[in-house]
Amino acid sequence: MNKIRLALPLFSLLFIVTACPDDDDAIFPQSEELLIGNWLPAKVVDICSQGGEETYTYTSCEQNGTLSLFLDATFERLVFAKNQSGECVIEETLFGTWEAVNSGLTFTFEGGDDDGTTEFFDYIEIDASGNTIRIGNRIYESNEPCNGGTGITFSYTEYSRQIN
Secondary structure (H helix, E strand, C coil), rough: CCCHHHHHHHHHHHHHHHHCCCCCCCCCCCCHHCCCCEEEEEEEEEEEECCCCCEECCCHHHCCCEEEECCCCCCEEEEEEECCCCCCEEEEEHHHHHHEEECCEEEEEEEEEHCCCCEEEEEEEEECCEEEEEEEEEECCCCCEECCECCEEEEEEEEEEECC
16 A cells, blocks of 8 residues: 555656647747847758768858848848859848748748748757757758768758847
């Protein structure tokens, strides 16, 4: 009888802990608000199938671009590049809505040639400081050359939080 009395509170605690609601649509249920803000592109990293990685660091012009994620689930992305005169200018402005779904991010573009297009990224990581995010995809089959090998297995873009 003493064993039953001792086990009952443990089972109750276990039931309470495991019976909490599970939100499969949220990537970081307590931290999703950490995504809100202006993000500056830093680099693209490709993890190669035969080991190693390749990194493309954005130019100083390209680093003027922003990925802005707003609280109302909209986004704006400004892409900068040098024009034929060598001036750093906005090359493209993208906007639409974003949603944290199934451990990733979905962007739905509005307007222009991309109207209605949806892009899903199955990888997102926020560093402990909340000032760096990595958004990318696990590419299981790619024939693009990578580090002397034959494919990329994982690719992400790293952004730094714009601090005013």
